[in-house]
Amino acid sequence: MIVTLIGSLLKSINTVSEFFLKKELDPKNLTDLQQSLLNWFAEYQRKLPWRVEYEPYEVWISEIMLQQTQVKTMLPYYRRWMEALPGIREVAEADEELLLKLWEGLGYYRRVRNIRKTAEMICNEYGGYFPEEVTKLLKLPGIGRYTAGAIASIGFNQPAPVLDGNVTRVLCRLKKILDPPQLSEVGKELWRLAEAWIPKGKARHFNQALMELGATVCLPSSPSCLLCPIQHHCLALDSENVNQIPVKVPSKAPKQRYRACAVIRFNQSLLFSKRPENILLEGLWEFPSIEGDSIKNLKEILEKHVEQVYGIMISLGNEFHQLDHRYTNFKTRVSFYQAEVDGLQVEMDETISWVKFSETEKIALPSPYRRFVDWYLKQIVE
Numbered sequence: 001m002i003v004t005l006i007g008s009l010l011k012s013i014n015t016v017s018e019f020f021l022k023k024e025l026d027p028k029n030l031t032d033l034q035q036s037l038l039n040w041f042a043e044y045q046r047k048l049p050w051r052v053e054y055e056p057y058e059v060w061i062s063e064i065m066l067q068q069t070q071v072k073t074m075l076p077y078y079r080r081w082m083e084a085l086p087g088i089r090e091v092a093e094a095d096e097e098l099l100l101k102l103w104e105g106l107g108y109y110r111r112v113r114n115i116r117k118t119a120e121m122i123c124n125e126y127g128g129y130f131p132e133e134v135t136k137l138l139k140l141p142g143i144g145r146y147t148a149g150a151i152a153s154i155g156f157n158q159p160a161p162v163l164d165g166n167v168t169r170v171l172c173r174l175k176k177i178l179d180p181p182q183l184s185e186v187g188k189e190l191w192r193l194a195e196a197w198i199p200k201g202k203a204r205h206f207n208q209a210l211m212e213l214g215a216t217v218c219l220p221s222s223p224s225c226l227l228c229p230i231q232h233h234c235l236a237l238d239s240e241n242v243n244q245i246p247v248k249v250p251s252k253a254p255k256q257r258y259r260a261c262a263v264i265r266f267n268q269s270l271l272f273s274k275r276p277e278n279i280l281l282e283g284l285w286e287f288p289s290i291e292g293d294s295i296k297n298l299k300e301i302l303e304k305h306v307e308q309v310y311g312i313m314i315s316l317g318n319e320f321h322q323l324d325h326r327y328t329n330f331k332t333r334v335s336f337y338q339a340e341v342d343g344l345q346v347e348m349d350e351t352i353s354w355v356k357f358s359e360t361e362k363i364a365l366p367s368p369y370r371r372f373v374d375w376y377l378k379q380i381v382e
């Protein structure tokens with residue numbers, strides 16, 4: 001059913017370009033749209049810390065943090081980060097543990113590793129200053145077309161387009177695009193519009209105005225069209241099908257996974273191991289654990305795993321806590337089992353460590369483990 005639907009959507013590509021060509025804004029209307037947006041942004045923009053100096057370093061960190069995260073959630077992270085690492089050199093020289101700790105809770109940890117690599121490249125190859133050109137920005141780790149456009153336009157006022165989810169929604173509605181933006185022809189057209197509409201010398205504010213409109217007025221459901229400064233240009237509003245645009249492609253249900261964790265305690269400490277390189281959540285600390293497609297026998301397999309990998313004989317009790325966590329492509333049910341051992345049994349190295357209850361706050365943990373530790377320590381105090 002899904003395959004058939006996507007197939008028929010793809011077939012419609014041939015009609016897309018023709019559809020767009022009929023809908024160019026004439027120069028007078030384009031100027032009005034640009035000016036209306038710029039005036040609105042000047043008056044209603046949110047006061048955000050990277051909008052004070054427009055330092056490219058601050059713009060870059062804010063953009064990476066905002067991927068998959070809303071402004072309200074990321075602001076405390078941003079402030080902590082800037083306090084600890086006020087410049088790009090500090091990032092290049094920072095300890096990996098510190099970077100992971102500052103990022104803990106934002107997820108998608110590959111982003112923070114790429115931040116480190118980019119900071120090193122900028123210090124080594126560009127004397128510590130971001131290049132202004134999109135072509136050079138695109139060569140930096142973790143910087144794709146959107147982020148390069150954001151740094152170039154917001155940081156340097158270069159006429160580079162940006163197209164994130166918010167801008168996509170605004171453009172699709174303004175032009176009443178009835179095809180999903182995921183289609184490559186639609187994507188190309190949206191990038192073209194995002195570039196063609198930038199007013200000369202005003203890229204910084206125009207791009208932010210489009211993004212801000214999508215984030216605060218042109219919301220995914222029930223947009224505040226009455227407050228919209230460009231409502232008189234909006235074809236979707238005109239035909240009253242705002243909520244159906246952008247058209248969605250049905251997404252696959254996430255796969256269910258199961259994880260069993262051994263909570264190994266000795267006196268006032270818990271045993272943590274470090275996740276190895278080149279896997280999801282690399283470098284973060286976790287309870288010794290294993291994951292499978294089924295919960296069946298997972299506890300017994302975990303006991304053997306702990307013995308083989310860590311050389312510790314354990315016997316796990318009943319599951320005493322459970323929580324669910326959603327990643328981008330799958331969801332996990334995490335089960336926790338308690339075990340007590342003689343601490344001397346365990347040989348420490350840089351990948352396995354006893355962590356005192358009072359020091360668990362200092363290590364970087366994936367979200368489900370942080371939630372568990374908060375719960376666990378509360379039980380102990382009570």
Ligand code: SF4
Binds near residue numbers: 219231
């Ligand atoms: S009029 Fe409504 S749908 Fe159209 S751009 Fe403005 S907020 Fe979005």
